[in-house]
Amino acid sequence: MDFSQLTTQQRKAFDCDGFLVVANALSKQQVSALTEITDNKARAFLDKHDVPLRAEYNQLDLRPGLLKYPETIELITNASTVPLVTQLLSPNIHLHSTALIYKRPSDPNLPPMRRGWHRDIRIPRDLGHKNLPRVGIKVCYCLTDFHEKNSGLTLLARGSQELNGPLVIPKGAIDPQGLxxxxxxxxAGDAFLFDNRIYHTASPNRSTRVSKVLMFGYAYRWMKQEVYLDNRDQKRLRSFDPVTRQLLGGYTDIDTPAWALQTWAKKNKVDPEPVPWHIETQE
Known part of the structure; x- marks a missing residue:
């Protein structure tokens, strides 16, 4: 995996906002090749009858089967984004989830759509909202332009990754107050990274074209991969380079060090300081 340095400004922006935009994360050739693949995956959805008055019927969220192609395998180690994820989390990560999200146009005169504000990886259900840790980052790749409001891109509540409680949404409203x-x-070709703790939601596509994005989520290796990724074909894994093999879940024992990305991080001088188990005190 080629190296991209996470700048101090980028780290501060991600820590403050909960997300980070990466312009030109994909080349025009990559966008074209990926769109051809995803259009084929979404063919049944694209060919169905229009339902412009029901925004909830105009979205495809497809997760399994996205890593069968060389172009999507290459995306696992995309040099514009994944090095930044590694520096924001650590080398001890793997691919946690994948998603293809298509949205067909809905009637722009419809009333505001009910939101689904949430945090990713569902850890608040067990740990509550207070002092949640950052354990994962998603990368959203745009395969179409998003130049206008309400054109189908995920909405983000800036800074909400720091909240210690649920969102406050006034009765009758669809979005939180104070954020x-x-x-x-x-x-098309741009990407954005977002923290698992930031509140975000799907939004309708009120444009005149289908909106298309690919999302790849990364998390610490002690976070279980989504079930559709937990299919470790060792013969296939051995055909990949060491970093791709690690990110695909090639180390079955989480106590096995993350050698591939640890070596990569050390080579590029971004390996994190070790966390000691104990320290000695002076008597």
Whole structure:
């Protein structure tokens, strides 16, 4: 995996906002090749009858079967984004989830759609909201332009990763109060990273074209991969380079050190300081 340095400004922005935009994360050739693959995966959805008055019927969220192609395998170690994820988390990570999200146009005159504000990986259900740790980061790759509001991109509540409780949404409203709701304006080929703790939600596509994104989620190796990724074909894994093999879950024992990305991080001088089990005190 090629190296991209996470700048001090980028780290501060991610820590403060809970997300980070990466312009030109994909080349035009990559966007074209990935769109051809994903259009084929989404063919039944794209060919069905329009239901413009029901926004909830106009979305495809497809998760299994996205890693059968060389182009999507290459995305696992995308040099514009994954090195940043590694530096924001640590080398001890793997691919946690994948998703293909298509949204067909809905009637722009419909009333605001009910949201689904949430945090990822569901850890609040067991640990509550207070002092949640950052354990995962998703990378959203835009395969279409998102130049206008309400054109189908995930909405983000800026800074909400620091909240110690549920969102406060006034009765009759659809969005939380006291937070900036970000509907990013991006080009095809751009990407954004977002913290598992930030509150976010799907939004309708009120544009005149189908919106298309690919999402790859990364998490610490002690977080179980989504079930559709937990299929360790050792023969296939051995055909990949060491970093891709690690990210695909090639180390079956989480106590096995993350050699591939640890070596990568050390080579590029971004290996984290070790955390000691104990320290000695002076008598």
């Amino acid at each position: 900036e709701i970000c509907d990013l304006k991006l080009n």
